[in-house]
Amino acid sequence: MTAATHSTLFPQVPDSADAVLEGLDPEQREVATALNGPVCVLAGAGTGKTRAITHRIAYGVRAGILQPSSVLAVTFTNRAAGEMRGRLRQLGAAGVQARTFHSAALRQLQYFWPKAIGGSMPRLVDRKVQLVADAAAACRIRLDRGELRDVTAEIEWSKVTQTVPADYAAAAAKAGRETPRDPAEIAQLYAAYEDVKRERSVIDFEDVLLLTVAVLQDRHDIAEQVRAQYQHFVVDEYQDVSPLQQRLLELWLGERDNLCVVGDASQTIYSFTGATPDHLLDFRTRHPGATVVKLVRDYRSTPQVVHLANGLLAQARGRAADHRLELVSQRAPGPEPLYTEYTDEPAEAEGAARRIRELIDSGVPAAEIAVLFRTNAQSETYEQALADAGVPYQLRGAERFFDRPEVRKAGVALRGAARFGGNDSLLDDAVDLPSQVRAVLSGEGWTPRPPAGSGAVRERWESLAALVNLAQDFAAAHPGATLAHLVAELDERANAQHAPTVQGVTLASLHSAKGLEWDVVFLVGVAEGMMPISYARTDEQVEEERRLLYVGVTRARERLHVSWSLSRSPGGRPNRRPSRFLDGLRPGSTATAGRPTAGGAGGIERGIPGSRDSAPRRVQRVPARCRVCGRTLTDAGEMKLMRCDDCPSDMNEGLYERLREWRADQARSSGQPAFCVFTDRTLMAIAETAPEGEHELARIPGVGMRKLTRYGADVLAICAGQYGERGTGQA
Numbered sequence: 001m002t003a004a005t006h007s008t009l010f011p012q013v014p015d016s017a018d019a020v021l022e023g024l025d026p027e028q029r030e031v032a033t034a035l036n037g038p039v040c041v042l043a044g045a046g047t048g049k050t051r052a053i054t055h056r057i058a059y060g061v062r063a064g065i066l067q068p069s070s071v072l073a074v075t076f077t078n079r080a081a082g083e084m085r086g087r088l089r090q091l092g093a094a095g096v097q098a099r100t101f102h103s104a105a106l107r108q109l110q111y112f113w114p115k116a117i118g119g120s121m122p123r124l125v126d127r128k129v130q131l132v133a134d135a136a137a138a139c140r141i142r143l144d145r146g147e148l149r150d151v152t153a154e155i156e157w158s159k160v161t162q163t164v165p166a167d168y169a170a171a172a173a174k175a176g177r178e179t180p181r182d183p184a185e186i187a188q189l190y191a192a193y194e195d196v197k198r199e200r201s202v203i204d205f206e207d208v209l210l211l212t213v214a215v216l217q218d219r220h221d222i223a224e225q226v227r228a229q230y231q232h233f234v235v236d237e238y239q240d241v242s243p244l245q246q247r248l249l250e251l252w253l254g255e256r257d258n259l260c261v262v263g264d265a266s267q268t269i270y271s272f273t274g275a276t277p278d279h280l281l282d283f284r285t286r287h288p289g290a291t292v293v294k295l296v297r298d299y300r301s302t303p304q305v306v307h308l309a310n311g312l313l314a315q316a317r318g319r320a321a322d323h324r325l326e327l328v329s330q331r332a333p334g335p336e337p338l339y340t341e342y343t344d345e346p347a348e349a350e351g352a353a354r355r356i357r358e359l360i361d362s363g364v365p366a367a368e369i370a371v372l373f374r375t376n377a378q379s380e381t382y383e384q385a386l387a388d389a390g391v392p393y394q395l396r397g398a399e400r401f402f403d404r405p406e407v408r409k410a411g412v413a414l415r416g417a418a419r420f421g422g423n424d425s426l427l428d429d430a431v432d433l434p435s436q437v438r439a440v441l442s443g444e445g446w447t448p449r450p451p452a453g454s455g456a457v458r459e460r461w462e463s464l465a466a467l468v469n470l471a472q473d474f475a476a477a478h479p480g481a482t483l484a485h486l487v488a489e490l491d492e493r494a495n496a497q498h499a500p501t502v503q504g505v506t507l508a509s510l511h512s513a514k515g516l517e518w519d520v521v522f523l524v525g526v527a528e529g530m531m532p533i534s535y536a537r538t539d540e541q542v543e544e545e546r547r548l549l550y551v552g553v554t555r556a557r558e559r560l561h562v563s564w565s566l567s568r569s570p571g572g573r574p575n576r577r578p579s580r581f582l583d584g585l586r587p588g589s590t591a592t593a594g595r596p597t598a599g600g601a602g603g604i605e606r607g608i609p610g611s612r613d614s615a616p617r618r619v620q621r622v623p624a625r626c627r628v629c630g631r632t633l634t635d636a637g638e639m640k641l642m643r644c645d646d647c648p649s650d651m652n653e654g655l656y657e658r659l660r661e662w663r664a665d666q667a668r669s670s671g672q673p674a675f676c677v678f679t680d681r682t683l684m685a686i687a688e689t690a691p692e693g694e695h696e697l698a699r700i701p702g703v704g705m706r707k708l709t710r711y712g713a714d715v716l717a718i719c720a721g722q723y724g725e726r727g728t729g730q731a
Helices: 003-009 026-033 049-062 078-090 101-116 129-138 145-160 165-175 183-200 205-218 220-229 243-253 303-314 345-361 376-388 405-423 433-442 456-477 483-496 539-553 636-641 653-670 680-689 694-698 704-719
Strands: 039-043 071-075 097-100 232-235 259-263 291-295 338-344 369-373 393-396 505-509 518-523 556-567 604-606
Touching (some): 026 049, 026 291, 039 049, 049 071, 049 078, 071 078, 071 101, 097 101, 101 205, 101 220, 101 243, 129 145, 129 183, 145 183, 145 205, 145 243, 145 405, 145 456, 205 220, 220 243, 232 243, 303 539, 303 556, 338 345, 345 369, 345 376, 345 518, 345 556, 345 704, 369 376, 376 393, 376 505, 405 433, 405 483, 433 456, 433 483, 518 539, 653 680, 653 704, 694 704
Parallel strands (some): 039 259, 039 291, 071 097, 071 232, 232 259, 338 556, 369 505, 369 518, 393 505
Antiparallel strands (some): 338 604
16 A cells, blocks of 8 residues: 555554654653663543553654554453554554453463364353353252352452462452352362363353463473564553453563553552552562553543542552552633432432433433442332433443343232232231232342441342332322332333433443543442442452542543432431441541431532531431321331321311322323322322422422422412413423
């Protein structure tokens, strides 16, 4: 291909090596021109690390210093490797190998297998769960689906940390791992799993790395052949390297030091998979003459977002914290992060959905907005809130709540119990709806106390616990509701949450958000017990949770919303407090501040730390008491009415009937059950209060901002006796 043809097909390709350096900042340029010897690039979030290392490779190739076929760039995901290859092509460095560790190792293993071992290479299995199940059967150990996933994860961790079955129990204890089964049992399953693989002549992805390491260690001639092929190595996301990957990298290098590594210890969030920042932090010890370049110019986020990110790390402790990078935003100022406290989780989800709706209406693309949470079990509340607000969304890194196998299976069990409840011994002692649901779901794996650990069993339990909580809330809102009513509610929710096949707001866990970015990010559920997660007990585990929040903050380009709720459900005890990680950073707090309180059903927004008029007012919370007899109220239905059920009512019966007729019309026109408009209790509370304005109506539990916006004008008109004059109101 001639130069003219090349220029026509690829107009963005720089026309010289020096042109490759154009547009780089001084530190990025230093990375790009440091082509000799070991190089360590410490790159903070949003600092253009991929840009720096791809320009480094391209500059070396275009300057004739590096041969494209002699460079191997490795990273951790196929998406990142593909992005790197695309950038290199645009820079005129086609031919450079950019692969994941597994892809590079598999290619070498396939090539050298006949020479090193002989015969055909065993078949590679892409999923090992069935093999683990067969190993469990051979050991006569019963594992449910969640335990299968967790045991599989333990086997994977063992292999990437180069731990053999006999050493598993000691290694797990030393690492402080929460094991899903007895360690001796897992070691037995691990050994049986290896036997099953050998019998069937198959290997897994970890074997690809282990076997490649073994070949390079045992066959000096093959190792030299690989080293003759690849003379220059670049490793991205080096803080996520496992001991096994590090060993493979060392064998690729041999005695040479033509290595460039890029990473950020403050973004180490995958230690449960065997990743460790130690290799990054020890790089200068292993390579005393290494060139070290720090990238701290943040091109992604506004100064306001960067200020919060820096503040989070300033409070960190531990080895990774000692090497934190102080980011400097290169963007124009933007809005301050918003901190909002809500009374309960549904109010928090509704508040986020309302703001998202406003952003989309103002012109912000839905695809540039994300809602990030700590666990996948939190997604259901936000799926529902966004669906109610008419906001399209997509789930990343998690199944939709009602598509999860455990939720589908629980739905089948509840439907069967509703149909044949009279003949179900599980329900013999269950006197109310919540206890019936608990009885049914106990057969699916729900227990009153959550299981230890953070794996699939915990996630499965959290999904079932969400159904138990939903049953409690449903029963409180609908006294006398049966199991059949709840099943109908679940079916309706599942149908209503069927997301359209369009790009929408991203719902994602913090772990799955790594490497991504959006204009607007909502960090939700930032409360103690969720951030840090309740099972983070050691100092190291808590600090990893802090880094996880840091990753979440640095996903935002322009706007950041941080929120938490004081209780799980409406009317619940407000015994939660904001995450300790926000102490001294959120408005009105100090490093030792307690939980701020706020009244009302909505969120309390706060401005920037240090703003005199942004300090939150402390509101003394008092127990809800009956407005007739003064007794403390604990039942959600009574709290909605603000009186005991057996205390006399001053309800306007005529107003109540008019409200019921109006509700029936609304339900028919919208095609939904009447209780989805307002429950009987809420209508009774409205009829007893007879509110005269939006403020009074909003104070009635069960109204909420969304329903106030949709139905408030009609309800107030009915209360004022003017509804017939206004017409039928909004549908």
